[in-house]
Amino acid sequence: MLMALKEAKSAWRSGSGKTDKPWGHEIKWAALGGVAGKTLFLNKGCRTSLKYHPLKNEALFFRAGKAKVMFGDEGTVKNPVLHPYKIGIFKPGDVLNVQSGCPYRIEALEDCEIIEIGDKNALSAVRLDDDYDRHLASDEKENQSDASDEEQV
Numbered sequence: 772m773l774m775a776l777k778e779a780k781s782a783w784r785s786g787s788g789k790t791d792k793p794w795g796h797e798i799k800w801a802a803l804g805g806v807a808g809k810t811l812f813l814n815k816g817c818r819t820s821l822k823y824h825p826l827k828n829e830a831l832f833f834r835a836g837k838a839k840v841m842f843g844d845e846g847t848v849k850n851p852v853l854h855p856y857k858i859g860i861f862k863p864g865d866v867l868n869v870q871s872g873c874p875y876r877i878e879a880l881e882d883c884e885i886i887e888i889g890d891k892n893a894l895s896a897v898r899l900d901d902d903y904d905r906h907l908a909s910d911e912k913e914n915q916s917d918a919s920d921e922e923q924v
Contacts, residue, residue, distance in 0.1 A: 793903040794819055794879070807891040810884060811877075813838065818878035820901040823848060824871055827896075829889035831867040836883030845872035848899065874899060 787800040794817035802808045813819070813836070821841070838861045846854035860880070861867060869875055877885070898905065 793817070793905075802888065802891075805891045807889055809887040809889075810834075811887060813877060813879035813883040813885070815879050815882050818902060819876055820896075820903075820905065821874055821876040821899045822896040823874040823899070824869075824889075824892070824894065824896050826871045826894050827890045827892040828871055829869045829887055831869065831877075832886040832888075833861045833863055833865045833867075834884040834886055835863055836879060836881040837862050838883050838885070839878045839880055840867060840875060841878075842867065842869065842875040843873060845870070847874055848872070876900075 785801040787798050789796055789798050795812040795814045797812065798810045800808045800810070811819075815836075839858060840861050841856045841858050843851070843856045844854050847856060856874075859867075867875070871890075877883070
């Protein structure tokens with residue numbers, strides 16, 4: 772019996788792209804529908820910016836290395852006294868789930884590999900602090916080009 776057309780499913784081959792970052796590099800890869808994927812490679816002693824995404828939810832799977840992660844909740848940005856940051860040590864197999872509006876920063880205690888799965892959302896991350904003098908205006912351009920890269924991957 773043939774499957775009805777609306778029930779037909781398919782698989783497809785996709786690509787990936789590498790982007791150098793001041794803390795290491797990332798490889799973006801296309802995922803399903805509204806989902807985007809990245810593999811982050813952080814060099815020992817480096818850290819990401821302290822940032823949050825206004826609408827993007829993410830799951831970070833720590834595949835290799837050890838990292839110190841500072842993370843908060845949606846109230847931390849407005850009032851860190853009432854909503855203080857938490858600090859955790861993450862090792863292979865650990866997962867950090869980050870909802871939109873929640874700030875976080877990852878510091879590599881060892882060379883790290885982290886798999887990130889998140890909503891495919893083109894809105895810019897809001898950087899609260901950065902070790903590499905990256906500013907919001909350039910972030911918007913970078914994230915807009917990232918979004919178009921993701922569409923092409």
